[in-house]
Amino acid sequence: MKKRKLGSTLLEISEIGLGCMSLGTEENEAISTIHAAIDAGINYFDTADLYDFGKNEEIVGKALKGRRDQVVIATKVGNRWNNSNDKWDWDPSRAYIKEAVKDSLRRLNTDYIDYYQLHGGTIEDQYEETIFTFDELIKEGLIRHYGISSIRPNVINRFVNHSSIQGVMMQYNVLERRPEEFFPLFEKHTISVIARGSVAKGLLTSKWEKKLSNKGYMSYSEQECNDTIHKLLGLLDEKQSLHSLALQYVLSHKAVSSLAVGARNKEQLLDNINAYFAKPLNSQQIAQIKEISLLTKYEEHR
Template sequence: MEKRQIGSSSIMVSKLGLGCMSLGTDETKAREIVEAALEGGITYFDTADLYDFGQNEEILGKILQPYRDQIVISTKVGNRWNHEKTSWTWDPSKEHIKESVKQSLHRLKTDYIDLYQLHGGTIQDNIEESIEAFEELKDEGYIKEYGISSIRLNVIKQYAEKSTIQSNMMQYSLLDRRPEEIFPILEDHTISVITRGPVAKGLLTNSMLNKATNKILDQGYLDYTYEELKSVLLSIQDRFHSTRNMNELALQYNLSHSAVASVIPGASSVLQVTENIAAVNKDPLTKEEVDLLKGITKQSIYQEHRE
């Protein structure tokens, strides 16, 4: 599988990664999914200390340990569970970041983390302090590079200007094209985009509207009413039914943008992994196909966190 560079770093990741949040806590099932990903050429695995109270990191670390020198692991920091583990609070402090990395390293059974990401961020944070923590972790060898996971334009601009982040993770799909407004800023600073949510809760898979929840039926999806959503999905299917399936279009659309280094859909079954691998191994979208998809879907922008 094709590999792409993260920012200006030496880290190369498979263009399809595995978002591990949905692996669950059944180690046997998780192992089947991860090993199917490895067999299909996926070398990039993303988790977070938040997922399953750290158990996600533990399971992933155990499975990936024999392959450590062949793969890239990214995890995230910044959320602190309360004592009862019923909710979490935001903590981007230097103390929390530097303590949490040691816990993640232990759970992941590794000496270093390839890409350590701040799991959110607000403009009220002490951004300079957070940056200082990540830079120290680089100098100390605990992490290779760092990035953020944010959709907030004001936060992204601050990190782009003040730090050496190599990546930003964003929800991005044909039904959520808001990140496209931010891509030029990131590209100007040689910061790669890692995309999550590319199939839009399953709406951009071959199941399409069968994946619509009651909430989507009542309220639509983002700025699409249900009727608009139905019209858009059926239009896409009608235009491409003889050449490409919906899953392929969803993943290839993300990868068609030069800012995107990797797309990381989650997977709760081996079948989902193999379908995603097949989809990204198809021919890239042509300019005409990309333009057609853009013409069918909405180009919206983020309304909040702009300044």
């Protein structure tokens, strides 16, 4: 498993990471999947305090016990569950982040978080306070680096220009290419993209026909999804798959450091790993993918 630098840091993270949100709460199966990921060379594990009311962080912490020096732990903050656990509110305040980081450290059973991400953001936020808090956490040794998880252009530009973020998590895949607008900016500032949603909710896997919906996907109608996927399939040889095309296209961009790919179990994990190691795309295929798929820009939050 190849690794790439996270931003301008010395951290090297695996090109395929494990997005832990999909693991569920069956502890033994989840821990087994995490261990299989480590054995396959994955060292980047991405969770959030929001997932399963913190249970996800607890499972990740148990799974990584005794293997802390082999992994890079990423988690997120900013979404605050209410007392009934039936909704959450957005809270990027210093007071809440200082409280939440200690809860995450406890659940993860670690003294520090490698990569702490603001789990969203709006233009109305008191961003100076948030940035000050993250920088303070670094000085205190509770986190090593920080970033944001956002697709809002105004939020992204604000943090790129006024903070020391090392990465931006964004939904990015062949059928959702809007993040490419920001790649030159990220490369200029040595900021990494952590890509989520690489297989477009299964539309870019062998099960794509079952995943088609009359709602379409992003800016694609159902028929446009169908037509585009058939064109993508026409680019492949017998040693490639739609799944491998999906992962390898996203990784063809040097702004991307890792794909936080979700897996509910070891079977799904191995599907992702096999797709990653399949025959690589060539430059002509990558150019054809760009011609076949839509390249649009974010229209809101500018």
